[in-house]
Amino acid sequence: MLLFVYVVDVEVANEKQVLNRFAEDKNVRVAPDTNYYPVAKAPQNLPERPLGIGFGPCGLFAALTLAQMGFNPIVLERGKDVRRRTKDTWGLWRKKILTPESNVQFGEGGAGLFSDGKLYSQIKDPKFYGRKVMQEFVKAGAPEEILYVSKPHIGTFRLTGVVSSMREEIRRLGGEVRFETKVDDFIIHNGRIEGVVLGNGEEIRSRYVVLALGHSSRDTFRRLHERGVYVEAKPFAIGFRIEHPQSMIDQARLGKFAGHPELGAADYKLVHHARNGRAVYSFCMCPGGTVVAATSEPNKVVTNGMSQYSRNERNANAGIVVGISPEKDYPGGPLAGIALQESLEANAFILGGKDYCAPAQLVGDFLKARLSTKFGEVIPSYKPGVLLGDLTVSLPQYVIQAIQEALPEFGKQIRGFDRPDAVLTGIETRTSSPVRITRDAETFQSLNVRGLYPAGEGAGYAGGILSAGVDGIKVAEALAKAMLADLA
Template identity: 45%
Template sequence: MPTPQEIEVLLPPEVAYDEMARYRALLDAAGLVPGQADFVHLRKRSIDARGRQPLVRLRADIYETAPPTDLFGPWFKYPGVGQSKRSVIIVGAGSAGLFAALRAIELGIKPIVLERGKDVRTRRRDLAALNKDHVVDSDSNYCFGEGGAGTYSDGKLYTRATKRGDVGRILRILVQHGATPDILVDAHPHIGTNKLPSVVQALRETIREAGGEVRFETRVTDLILEQNHLRGVVTASGEALEADAVILATGHSARDIYELLHRRGVLIEAKPFALGVRVEHQQQLIDQAQYRRQERGALPAASYALVHQTQWQNKQRGVFSFCMCPGGFIVPSATAPGEVVVNGMSPSRRDSRFANSGIVTAIELEDMDVRQHGALAGLRLQQEIEQRACQLAGNTQLAPAQRLGDFLKGKVSSELLETSYQPGLVSVQMEDVLGSGLAERLRQGFKNFGQKIPGYATNAAQIVGVESRTSSPVRIPRDRDTLQHPEVRGLFPCGEGAGYAGGIVSAAMDGERCAEAVLAAISSK
């Protein structure tokens, strides 16, 4: 196998993002000319905007003879498991559920994936009805359906959870199923809301072709529990399904599952989460602030990450940006009538005129009414604020909003800015939605962020409420080693909905770990 020459360079964006110019620049840095190198393999790409002019850092391998064919690693092969005597029920077809199913297949276990929502193509019609007609389908929306919430949330693949699994493996599986190979190169990879549906569909077809099952519009309504052993589930149609184990990967918004576990006496716990608003700016403002140039040119739409520690009534709480969507849109993410929830998403090109980000504050256990609501205290707080947002905005999917400068002054906005949020906005005093404590923390955060990014905390931006589904307000406990519930054998809490992940990649890795834990449990019987 030929040994490549490794090289790292800093290039102007106009060169780094032009394929031919980049090729010539890399060869020149290696002391070569075209014709002396057979292949240039780009390994890593990141933007360095610390200097007066932003530059792009590239790391590449240059091959003077033909390179190996598996530069990105081997493709994954999935054996047939249709006749396997081992099976696992996976509740939820989000990132955790789909990757749990794929890993189960690799391990010789037949997965039976149950998804309450619809397949990704049919799901689009319900999203259109939500945006245009304000109709919320409780089983098919931006949170529920094939691919879960991640399908329509920009497709960001960056994660800090690198010790929980093999990030590169997850990315290679996504590329194998149609994602751009750029995600293997970029420092902050993303697929894009417009590209993810076809990738998710390809993952589903791989599961089915290998003999696994994926059932849509199949909502779990009960558990088959025998002496603290979970043997299966019951669906809304009354069908009882049994398997060797159940992986519960329902996502952070499956409130009926938390209610079911609580009702059946399965131990769950209240957990901290975060809550706040979406802030929307013109993307050009963010570009100019981050890149310090009038036009971004060849550079991608700029993003930001902000954090500030606030103090209110002798309590210190963090305020931070969450799920920042450059060149994106704000979308309605309610999962039941009578509530307003917002989230953000971006297409692959990130070419919207708007930038939006969640700006949220930490909600700790002492901020909830645990005494009255127990393990469901955080969930009840979410519901209370989401329902109040809906009521104050007129009991549709119109969202309450306020210009940011007015919010800082405690002044109702006389008019709102143009927005990417399709259902529309209503001018509201956001403190009435959030309550004085949350509003004060957010004000402190925004004032600090305005010092970090010129023009950020002014009436050129507006806030839209509420961003409440940042993570699960409930944790379903599990043993650290076996990943099983500590009191219920055969139950494997998984992913974001159980409190063990925070995004597409971390949820996927947790899904794989749970599938491996299922094999260990089955094999020890």
């Protein structure tokens, strides 16, 4: 039997009477007020404008919230607008041409643009900021169902339209969004941010700066560290992408209801605690999606996954990753996690044949540590292509051992998960930021630079589109309040 569970939100004429009538029924209660109420309003003669660095989901929601409160933010984004960025990104996938400042990671919409557009998160959200994120997406053209389905997703194609219409809304409200504008340096005096220096040498002065860099802006992380901004190493995870036929996952998860139009393509979430003390888990599962080349740097290979709204590609894919930490695995200081990512990604580039193809191996061969030479039924979706070989040399041995142990265990939960012809594509290294740009829990400002608001995934305060958007709203509110307090 197929059961659908609904939570129904209704307005009634006489609320008191209705509540009295259902006083004993735990399933009937007053719905919380999920409306968003701005916390500040900028005065007419604002003496300076806040800056936002980065226009991913975090920078976008920070800028939108500030613009809605009248603070006329200026957003500086190193990449291009969605239309030109999409062309550049396809350049890598179709023609093996990487544009280092305009790709899967950099450009309007941030890393979330070419994604599955999954919009759920496990963050605590007592103020319902997540609801504002969803409502703004719907206003900008996302399907209305994201407001009520349990696992909403937009898909990459629709996200591009949503993001560009939100950018226009920011402009309409008095904000400014500048593309191809990389922040190269930071002007800091006596523990206070005073402005930024752009790649072309131009200085922009502001004492209020939102730092929403994403996890791949390694040059900027290094610059912040050089300038003395407090940065620390943080844990992240590394591994591979795995692909199976979506029909196999549907069958294993939904049984006789596989293919039911109301259920769509099935997803999964898996965890295994390996004997060597490592946790192996599935990450960013994309039902009916594709594996994509996600590097932003020349001569590196890194994978991720995305899907369209319809989720009707042949394969299901997910990261199968192992948690690693600075204490155990990269103890060399705040930037050691970045150095580890760089060396693994450079090695993957070589294993893939030095032309942006990714190294890949069949699961059966990976488990027996032998070279793969030909595909079975599963044909990997990674563009621009894969080179079959031996992935057991691509990551540290504790990671390989943990994944070799986990796959057969996952096969017990999802029949066929460890089938010999499932394909692993390497490598997944950018699961989250390798650094935290630590901020004060109350003021949201950097621990040692006033006026600097580290935010979103790159600063270590979000992991995903929804949580990055929510963090952007929180930081915008903190910045607006601080600016008004300074003016008082």
